[in-house]
Amino acid sequence: MSCAPPRILRPRDGTRLTRRALLVGIPALGLGSVALAGCTGSEAATAAENILSISLNQTETHPSYLALTYFGEKLVESTDGRWGARIYANEALGAQQEVVQLVSDGSVDIAVISAPQVENLSRAFRPLNLPGAFRDIDHQMAVLNEDSLVGELFSSLEPSHRLRVLGGFTQGARHVYTDRGPIEGPDDLAGLRIRVQESDVFMELTRALGGSPTPMAYGEVYTALQAGVLNGAENNEVSYVTQRHYEIAPYFTLTNHLVGLDYVMANVDRIHGMDPADQEAFATSFTAAQEEFVRLWEEETASSIAQMEDAGVTITDPDDDAFAPLVLEAGRSFLDSAEDEALYEAIRAVETNSAAASDGGEG
Ligand code: GCU
Numbered sequence: 001m002s003c004a005p006p007r008i009l010r011p012r013d014g015t016r017l018t019r020r021a022l023l024v025g026i027p028a029l030g031l032g033s034v035a036l037a038g039c040t041g042s043e044a045a046t047a048a049e050n051i052l053s054i055s056l057n058q059t060e061t062h063p064s065y066l067a068l069t070y071f072g073e074k075l076v077e078s079t080d081g082r083w084g085a086r087i088y089a090n091e092a093l094g095a096q097q098e099v100v101q102l103v104s105d106g107s108v109d110i111a112v113i114s115a116p117q118v119e120n121l122s123r124a125f126r127p128l129n130l131p132g133a134f135r136d137i138d139h140q141m142a143v144l145n146e147d148s149l150v151g152e153l154f155s156s157l158e159p160s161h162r163l164r165v166l167g168g169f170t171q172g173a174r175h176v177y178t179d180r181g182p183i184e185g186p187d188d189l190a191g192l193r194i195r196v197q198e199s200d201v202f203m204e205l206t207r208a209l210g211g212s213p214t215p216m217a218y219g220e221v222y223t224a225l226q227a228g229v230l231n232g233a234e235n236n237e238v239s240y241v242t243q244r245h246y247e248i249a250p251y252f253t254l255t256n257h258l259v260g261l262d263y264v265m266a267n268v269d270r271i272h273g274m275d276p277a278d279q280e281a282f283a284t285s286f287t288a289a290q291e292e293f294v295r296l297w298e299e300e301t302a303s304s305i306a307q308m309e310d311a312g313v314t315i316t317d318p319d320d321d322a323f324a325p326l327v328l329e330a331g332r333s334f335l336d337s338a339e340d341e342a343l344y345e346a347i348r349a350v351e352t353n354s355a356a357a358s359d360g361g362e363g
Helices: 016-029 031-038 063-078 096-104 115-121 123-129 137-144 147-155 200-209 218-227 237-242 268-272 276-310 320-332 338-349
Strands: 050-055 083-088 110-114 163-178 193-196 212-215 232-235 251-267 314-316
Touching (some): 050 063, 050 096, 063 163, 083 276, 110 115, 110 163, 115 200, 137 147, 137 163, 137 276, 163 237, 163 268, 193 218, 200 212, 218 232, 237 276, 251 268, 251 276, 276 314
Parallel strands (some): 050 083, 050 110
16 A cells, blocks of 8 residues: 655644545545555554554654554554554544544544543543652553553443553653743743643643643644743653744753653454454554653653754753642642542552652652
8 A cells, every 4th residue: 555644644734624524534435545644663563464453643753653653563563464554644534523433433442541531531540640640750650560550441331432551651851831931930931821631730730830721632832832822831852852842942951840741542342353462462562662662762852852952942940849849739730539639649659669769759
């Protein structure tokens, strides 16, 4: 199958209609038609007998894309060519809020979905997406691997939404960046319109940081910054660089407000449609990709920081207590049931080697 570069589908100058038209076309035309417009991936994985479609809102240089490519390669190898995967990058199949529905109804097989979107489907996921839940990436991965904590939660959307959480890719620590600065404390963010993911928790956290939250899909942020509709956003170094937001918002403030998480979600009926040995190969390939992701993430974060420095970004490291206690308190106010509180505390109590040296209090 031939593939045009997906970048055509995510231009910065707004062909939103084209993408929408494409989305509407998916159920009727099948993914083969969409593939002509936006597919990439390693050759063997995309030449398999059965191809799993994977939706991603990142570029082809992002660690998620690279780890999913690795997943496809492992899968095709371990199923002797019966199953492979094709990744649709750059929101070619839509923004996460729409795509999670497409996975739910089986039009798309797998997608990377940021925690706030999952929390919008089920509040039970909320304790994992509050400031202070995860100290660092090691701790987050330890929690993801702790079946007694997350096993039931990760399969809880199967009956209602046909969605299975396969696991997660870290988003690392998230920070705020702006078109003006430096930002040393909440007063400096007063009146600045900061893009947030579409979630009431993120709206509140941004208010606690001092800014005015503006919910928006990821793929719209560059244009909105450029148009002056936004003064800034919050994300990790890798997204800041791969989305080229530093070109317009060159003040990056290490607010460290949250260690974020992307869930990798699959349509459960599609998995059940594989024979048992292939399901096993699928699970093993995903575990390998999740591990590979952590390695890629560390590498790409370091390289993104170097690129930020080269590009002349002003990186500000505010006082530890300038933002962290405010967001921690704002986050905790969302723990509105004994069950949520218990899960949040159980997550925080998970020990790792790195925890021994830490005071356990990420902002
Ligand atoms: C990160 C994350 C994405 C998410 C994005 C956002 O880049 O990996 O899944 O969509 O943040 O802020 O929307």
